[in-house]
Amino acid sequence: MIFQKIFDWKTYIFTALAVISFSNFMAVLFGQTIPNVVLDFFKVAGEYVVLGAVFVFALAWLLKAKPHNRPKQYSVVVFDVYGKKSQIDGLRTEFKTHDVAWSFMKQYKKSYPLYNFALVSDLPKSDKPTIFRYI
Template identity: 60%
Template sequence: MQKGSRYTSVLVGAIVGSVVGFASYVYTLFGNTIPSFFAVYFREIGAALIMMAVFVFAIAWLMKAKPGRKPQRYLIKVFDVCGVETPIDGIRTEFKTHDVAWSFMKEYKKFYPLFNFALVSDLPNSEKLTIFRYL
């Protein structure tokens, strides 16, 4: 009986040893070898995805933040104390730039304090004149 138990323990020891050895091999294969092989590629793919996302957001921001077309002509409208549009003879009312029109409008307000002035322009997508400043 001793002889059979000795062979059984050797057989069990060999089976346990082979199972532990195979488990160690599988653990090393799936825990270290395969991930380290693909880690380089995953890092590069991750960096590429981040760069693509940055470019997509940058292009979307540029498309949304694209300035609209500026008006080609600015007008000064004159209103009396009652709010009725009134022409004043001898003043310039058409301008090509916003800054010049604003400067003239401030001067007109000094010379004609009882009148109100509106800086308006005809924008491309608007049916009515758009008021930029009111003084």
């Protein structure tokens, strides 16, 4: 009888069911629930990091991209072989656009190879004329 009480089959069944249930609970908890919660958190956190980076970039771009004050008048300055300003009669030296002035400078360089030419303009915040191109 004592032997029968100690080794009661009901106790083993309840113990086995408890162990199996607990191990199943732990397997689901650590195998699915916790990893899914952590992965979902990092997925959403990653989306917010990317979205935040896009907004920071856009804000920096908007603050940096201010309108440029382009000069309204360009001049071509002629220099002789010694580096001193000189004058060549018949040359157009005042232009309204950079591209036209640059085109004329290239043509002048072909026509007068012993002279150098500088494309300059007066900028509002500068005391001296600013050289844009020099050939």
